[in-house]
Amino acid sequence: MTDQNHLLQFLLRQGDNALILSHRVSEWCGHSPILEEDIALANTALDLIGQTQMWLGYAAEVQAEGKSADDLAFLRDAWDFRNILLVELPNGDFGRTLLRQFLFDAHQSVLMGRLIKSSDDTVAAIAAKASKEVAYHVERSADTVVGLGDGTAESHERMQAALDYLWPYVGEMFTSDDTDTAMAIAGIAPEPSTLRDEFHALVTRVLTDATLTIPGGRFSHKGGRTGEMHTEHLGHLLATMQWLQRAYPGCEW
């Protein structure tokens, strides 16, 4: 793979994570447990779409096939998506949605801290903008996870069930392949595995406050960020998300 191609893959991974998670979060719109949460979730989704525009916009530029961020979002099929499996999982209950958000935010907060020093100016600039949003997100999702984990017996049980369900999808964030190595060598992005300690420290602190137990198994699902094997959920998500662009191609909206 050429360097440009590796860079493209890296950018798609960032952009697709933000895009797919924003879709999931936006599914809550009008259905959340408290009006304040409707607002907060919409806010998260909005920030993520903004990040999507930046990452996929740059990806389209690097790809140099005359495509736009919208083309990449709305006209690729599941196998071309490079998001981690975690973000495409169904929302489940509110607790699972917020716990997933926290796990993602925690990773992003560590990653963006590194990417602001990227050798690629555009990557650094995107990370600088995103990192402010991410700092806010992680604070908020951590608070909610602690509140629900250390709340009632029912809320605790639901949050533990959510953690048990989600934990096997965390490891994928720290897997490496040729693209990651190429990014590391070029100084564009760190090797994913180098983020693990900082991530674990943060997550362990919050989950301890939340009185939750990190599951013991070391198994990790993977296949999303390489595109090798997504879950069955992604295809259904895309059928909804891409409907208008697929049914009425070539229009301006």
Add this chain to the structure above:
Amino acid sequence: MTDQNHLLQFLLRQGDNALILSHRVSEWCGHSPILEEDIALANTALDLIGQTQMWLGYAAEVQAEGKSADDLAFLRDAWDFRNILLVELPNGDFGRTLLRQFLFDAHQSVLMGRLIKSSDDTVAAIAAKASKEVAYHVERSADTVVGLGDGTAESHERMQAALDYLWPYVGEMFTSDDTDTAMAIAGIAPEPSTLRDEFHALVTRVLTDATLTIPGGRFSHKGGRTGEMHTEHLGHLLATMQWLQRAYPGCEW
């Protein structure tokens, strides 16, 4: 509207009812309460798709624009669909699905009995084939409705709730417009209102056996069979159903 156009509308109404209901029923596949019901529901869905092929096949012929039944099924948007609202409603629980099936089957059993005497040979032939299937469907769905209505307190309560929810969608089956009048004059199909007494006799008998109470209100939702106003559910259904044809147009499958 020309006579051919009225005939086309009539055929779309029949075909779209079968198509959309078959989609809803097929959503149960692998998720029903008993293995025997998985088989029975698949059987119903299969019969309905078979009927769809016949009705939409003839519709495409009457339309004479070189389209196929598949084109009509997979390449029209919501506003061009002519199914009654009843069949596009979400499944709800198993009881609601079966009760909707019974209300639909009951209507079909009365209608097909008339259509086999249609002045249009093709309509008569389709009705002759469908009426055998419908006779079986209505017997089965009626039995299940009785079994669940006159079962436990919980099953009774759920069935009554289902009936309260579904009943306001029944009236649309008996509304008339110019197309219906044109069909009646041509001897192709009866005026919908002329089916009401027979339908009510059948439904009242079964629902009485099921110890269920028909709601009192005379209000009826409408807009599906004219295409004026579907529910919000149809668009989501089509996004799923038409995904492959929209994403990969012009392929053979």
Add this chain to the structure above:
Amino acid sequence: SDQERAFQDKIDADIKIEPRDWMPDDYRRTLIRQIGQHAHSEVVGQLPEGNWITRAPTLERKMILLAKVQDEAGHGLYLYSAAETLGESRDELVRLLHEGRMKYSSIFNYPTLNWADIGAVGWLVDGAAIVNQVALQRTSYGPYSRAMVRICKEESFHARQGYHAMMKMAFGSPAQKKMAQDALNRLWFPSIMMFGPSDSESTHSEQSMAWKIKVKSNDELRQQYIDQTVPQIEYLGLDLPDPGLKWNAERGHYDFSEPDWSELFDVIKGNGPCNTDRMNARVKAWDDGQWVRDGLMAHARKKAARQHAAE
């Protein structure tokens, strides 16, 4: 009484009534009902537009729509707060809504069926709401009036965005233009019915006018909305959704056909196309969220207790 006279004098002098001021029970009750219904409308109003968030055709359109729906939730918050200044809690108002004892605007019982509906809701529904709300900026109750000022600003922005979305559709492909026309046709009459029945049929109006809870009559507001909207329809090149729409030079207003009021009354009675779905969605959100509210509350109590013990 003296209190009543003083109260009415203030209103007549355009001095705002504030939460701690004395007010007649009926004034309080009427305001709670009106503000509560308005708050509920903002909350339920998330649903028809929310229906298209996951299907928005571009990233930008998705952001605009999400931000708009977010604003609506925010308006709900301001308004519940305004109702709270009158002594009615948000939870109680929500309970009344869920039990079917309070209403929300009937317009949200119509479905959003194609993407142009999203533009049309912003343009027509928010457009009609603004006409009403601009008038209400002058309402006599301070917190309500100030909420209206804030809300109006955002709503005008939404209405403009909605109109821009409609322009894209009306000036787009034939299918897009067809969507725009379809949306206009379906939403026109419901939007002009948003102002309520004709003045001759309207109850409570007189007292509300005197108290400046209501500032203009239903028919005045409706005419104003129609007059400002018809030229916009013409600019879009869409067919007028009502053959009765004609400029009346003598009146200096557009004439229009009487809407089918029986339809409105059906919708108000619960028989609109989406009443059941809307209420089911809201009640489900509330019930499914009970454990979340309970959990967060329990945590807050524990935390307070721990801090207290540590002091």
Add this chain to the structure above:
Amino acid sequence: SDQERAFQDKIDADIKIEPRDWMPDDYRRTLIRQIGQHAHSEVVGQLPEGNWITRAPTLERKMILLAKVQDEAGHGLYLYSAAETLGESRDELVRLLHEGRMKYSSIFNYPTLNWADIGAVGWLVDGAAIVNQVALQRTSYGPYSRAMVRICKEESFHARQGYHAMMKMAFGSPAQKKMAQDALNRLWFPSIMMFGPSDSESTHSEQSMAWKIKVKSNDELRQQYIDQTVPQIEYLGLDLPDPGLKWNAERGHYDFSEPDWSELFDVIKGNGPCNTDRMNARVKAWDDGQWVRDGLMAHARKKAARQHAAE
């Protein structure tokens, strides 16, 4: 014992064992486990294919797929009935499955990600199943053997239909061909692992062979499947999914790469891509359906009581 000797003699003479015949406890237990797992596989096997029923691209494809999944449910029924002849109820077997104490074929823990997967499941998964089941037609237990005869007939039909669907894809547009290749690549190794671990690793095999519960060894069956499938891949014009696939003239068989057995063991342990989703879906179907089963049962009892009273 004499009983044991007589039993083994019957088996050696290819006389079927029938439900009322004496049989060793271990024979019964092993059969219940094997037939039960097979039944569970048919039931869980509805899910990956069911995932595409609502998205099938034509009416005909939808019918074919629905009919196939319906057949699988039917196979589940035959097999649970065969297990019942051994004294184990369907409800008990289902309970063990839902508690994670019985397994189903690991192949159904892989996702169906594009439409070609539906063709590939019919072609490869049913193809592999048939190789196994054709052998099992000669199994010693009568009801199981007869169920296999019936099931094999339908499975062959499914495998042919699957292959035809693959042909449409492989000979279709570039995107369709890409789907076909993608499906083949993902499902190849899981399908050859369906025959279980290598004979050298396989436990229980010897006794099962002697009892003719198992009729051929895992490795024999796997080789037979590979030998019949590689030419089909070539006919489709797809790339071989394993660079180790080569005709070995000396052996008269295709050589192939050792699959990643650690992956299979992961899947068996519950860590396959879809284990959690599959079990959640089945348990949810069962739990959500409790009221239906209870209701129908209560009605049947009432009806019987009424008939009794009337007599």
